[in-house]
Amino acid sequence: MSRLIIRKVAVLGAGVMGAQIAAHCANAGVPVVLFDLPAKEGDPSGIARKAIDSLKKLDPAPFATKDRAQFIDVANYGSDLEQLRGCDLIIEAIAEKLEWKLDLYAKVAPFIRPDAIFASNTSGLSIAALDAGLPEALRDRFCGIHFFNPPRYMALVELIATARTQPAMLDDLEAWLTTRLGKSIIRAKDTPNFVANRIGVMSILAVMHHTARLGLGFDEVDALTGPLIGRPKSATYRTADVVGLDTLAHVVGTMQATLPDDPWHAYFKNPDWLTGLIAQGALGQKTRGGIYRKDGKTITVLDVATQAYRPSAGEVAPEVLAVLKQRNPADRFAQLRASSHPQAQFLWAIFRDVFHYCAVQLGAIADNARDIDLAMRWGFGWSTGPFETWQAAGWQAIAAAIQADIDAGLAMSNAPLPAWVVDGRQGVHAAAGSWSAFESTLKPRSALPVYGRQLYPEQVLGEAAPDAGLTLWENEGVRLWSLPARDARIGIVSFKSKMHAIGNEVMDGLLEAIARAERDLDGLVIWHDAPFAVGANLQQVAEACQAGQFDLLEKTVAKFQQVSMALKHAAVPTVAAVQGMALGGGCEFVMHASHRVLALESYVGLVEAGVGLIPAGGGCKEFALRAAEMAARAAGGDVFPFIQNMFQTIAMANVSKSALQAVELGFAKPSDDIVFNARELLHVALHRARALAEAGWQAPPVQRAVPVAGRNGIATCEMMLINMREGGFISAWDYRVAKAAATALCGGEVDTNARVPEQWLLDVERALFVELLKTEKTQQRIVHMLETGKPLRN
Incomplete structure (x- = not known):
């Protein structure tokens, strides 16, 4: 593991990228100095200060919690360069103009310590050209560091x-970026636009070319190039609007200016319609109009033929959709190539030309094929990289089809496929590694120690699978297993249900896993890929409601509470390793674990109000306990002030937007662990479970006398609800559900400050939950959620 210690970072340039890089360092608790030009009037550091204020308004939020802004200090190049001497890492992130960067380097170089790292966040400029502008003393600690937005x-x-x-130094920096900032690193060669942008922009240019050639609409193309082919919802042209049409044009211009010998150079140009939009100031999302724009409530799209905007209604032809739904990739590509439909021709063409480009350029731009595939996943959101897609569809069959189109003049370039492509191989990824065209060998993954923390790294097709572990026991809902090579006596339990929903089979499995861990193991970790758990299996709940099986439902809720209590009071430590969504019952399991290890991007919340219910797996009980604990440390010992925020969290179905916010909302504790790289989650959780066991874990006792807010607390919450109902902010049924939550949090209809046992709190929330389940409006909400995935406000 790297011994690099970065106590403070400087970011030079408070533009969109610089400010957000500073924000993410602040998320990691690393102090940052954000520099920009001196303001012409007022506060000399006003430009940087304004940038931080703007960050607080962005969605998605650059800050994991609003208080992270306190880690950023503002500065300017005029009077504050001395502050650079205290910085261990300096990241330059100004505009993509070589002369501007070199001028800045000359200004800041005298203030950079010889042991500090200096890096340029350029998206495609020559690192060697930037390096040439540095004094000799800094050159061996200089590199490119290209973050992707956001x-x-x-x-x-x-x-x-x-x-x-x-x-x-580069190895240490890679390790620090991987663990401290949670990044996935590609070592790129110093070629224009590096790896991801080189392939990604070529893909966009291919889409633009074939859009025009086949006369397709931008919205039609976006319908084709989104999730249907494993790409983000924003597809191609919406992505261009999000990135900024001026930014796209700049990157294309870089390729045009710096790659004159590229066989595809004739296509490295901006189409007339793009140049026209930029000239009009229509730059995309940041100017509220570009390829798409919103007219009232209608999304409209530019029609190139008429140069006017029309309603967006792109659709995929049924026959093409049927091809895309083919499960066999080889059949899918064969049928696309054989089809005469313009949409099918378009899809074959864009895949063919990107495959062709990647094969020809692999040796020049990347160390190996895995780097290209992972770069496109991590940088552009593709579900599979171009080489993986090609290999899955049958390497030699696709190669022959590409060569046939080259020979027929149908491809964008007549460059021949490299000899290695047609040497009889079945792909570029194998158990021994991924193909390096430059070195003509298979290259294994990086051996840097930091990657030993990633027990299950993201895999590419054909790569050797990691250790699957030893199964200790399993049922339909969960698998209990261990990794003997790591720690044979810490069990791992993983949910097997769809979206890790919690049904009877998961609850039965967890109870058995906990019992086995208590008997045979030293600790238990709950871990699987995201989501952690989306909550109770609503389909099972809806079917039981329809059948009138409310006695069965009450027994199910009681079992849910039993599992939560078993997690909390187990004789061995239980650690919840959380990534992605942990909602409803999933959140309750998280709250009851002995300890939590959360990936930064963990979205945790008690969302039962959205389906007309309240938390009843111990969630209300756990909040009531925490309120009592905080009241015991406060003057006066009044419980209600601590209940109030918890009540709002449950009634509004608030979900944390980060692991840091999960702590703020009370779903996790300040003593819990937050890791920035989700691939390190299991590593940390196993070590945490071992540490707890070694420290002599003792489960907390079941509480016998918990002070509660009682009737007065319920009445105070109800006053808040009346105001919200009268103001039209909530419906009458929202009021009913929220009052039930208040009743459960306050311990039921008992005297204020009465002391009740923990089981009493469980009984109250369970009874209120089942009572709501019996109502028509709550049943309507459940059905609506199952059918639409959205809450019903009835």
Whole structure:
């Protein structure tokens, strides 16, 4: 593991990227100094200060919690350069103009310590050209560090070395970025636009070319190039609007200016319609209009033929949709190529030309094929990379089809496929590694120690599978297993249900897993890929309601509570390793575990109000206990002030927008662990379970006398609800559900400050839950959620 210690970061440039890079460092608790030009009037550091204020308004939020902004100090190049001496990592992130960057380097270089790392967040400029503008003393600690936008959410960071960059420094920086900022690293060669943008922009240019060639609409193309082919919902043209049409044009311009010998160079140009939009100031989302724009409530799209906007209504032809639903990739591609439908021709063409480009350019732009595939997943959100897609469809069959189209003049370039493509291989990914065209060998994954923390790294097709572990026991709902190579006596329990929903089979499995762990193991970790759990199996609940099986439902809720209590009071430590959504019952299991290890992007919440219910797996009880604990440490010992925020959290079905916010909302504790790289979650959770066991874990006793807010607390919550109902903010049924939540949180209809046992609190929330289940309006909400995935406000 890296010994690099970065106590403070400086970011030079408070534009969109610079400010958000600073924000993500702040998310990690790393102090940052954000620099920009001196303001012409007022506060000399006003430009940087305004940038931080703007960050607080962005959605999705760059800050994991609003208080993270306190880790950023503002500065300017005019009077504050001395502050650079205290920084261990300096990231330059100004506009993509070589001369501007070099001018800034000359200004800041005298203030950078010789042991500090200096890096440029450029999306495609030559790192060697930037390096040439540095004094000799800084050149061996300089590199490119290309974050993708938005930096908090996009996994990819490309690291680009110069001939002089210290290899050990780059290794340390890669490890720090991986663990501390949660990034996925690709070592890119110093070629224009590096890896992801080189392939991604070529893909966009291919889409633009074939859109025009076949006369398709932009909205039609977006319907084709989104989730149907494993790409993000924003597809192609909506993505261009989000990125910024001026940014796209700049990146295309870089390729045009710096790649004159590329066989596809004739296509490295911006179409007239794009140039026209930019000239009009229609740059996409940031100007509220670009390829798409909103007219009232109607989304409209540019029609190139008429140069006017029309309602967006792109649709995929039924015969093409049927082809895309084919499960066999080989059949899918064969049918697309054989079809005469323009949409099918379009899809075959864009895949063919990107495959062709990747094969020809692999040796020049990337260390190996795995790097290209992972770069497109991490940087552009593709579900599979281009080489994986090609390999899955039958390598030699696709190669022959590409060569046939090249020979027929149908491909965008007549460049021949490299000899290695047609040497009889079945693909570029194998158990021994991924193909390096430059070195003509299979390259294994990086051996840096930091990757030993990733027990299950993201795999590419054909790669050797990691250790599947030893199954200790399983049923239909869960698998109990261990990793003897890591720690044979810490059990891991993983849910097997769809979206990890919690039904009877999961609850039965968890009870058995806990019992086996208490008998045979030293600890238990709940871990699986995201989501952690989307809550109770609503389909089972709806079917039981329809059949009038309310006695059965009450027994099911009682079992849910039994599982929660078993997690909390187990004789061995239980650790919840949380990634993605942990909602409803999933959140309740998280709250009851002995300890939590959460990935930063964990979205945790008690969302039962959305289906007309209240938490009844111990969620209300657990909040009541925590309120009592906080009241015991406060002057006066009044419980209700601590209940109030918890009540709002449940009544409004609030979900944390990060693990840090989950702590703020009370779903996790300040003593819990937050990791920034979700791939390290299991590693940390196993070590935490071992540490708890070694420290002599003792489960907390079941509480016998919990002070509760009682009737006065319920009445105070109800006053808040009346105001909200009268103001039209909630419906009458929202009022009924929220009052039930208040009743459960306050311990039921008992005297204020009465002391009740923990089981009493469980009984109250269970009774209120079942009472709501019997009502027509709650049943309507459940059915609506199952049918639409959205809450019903009846």
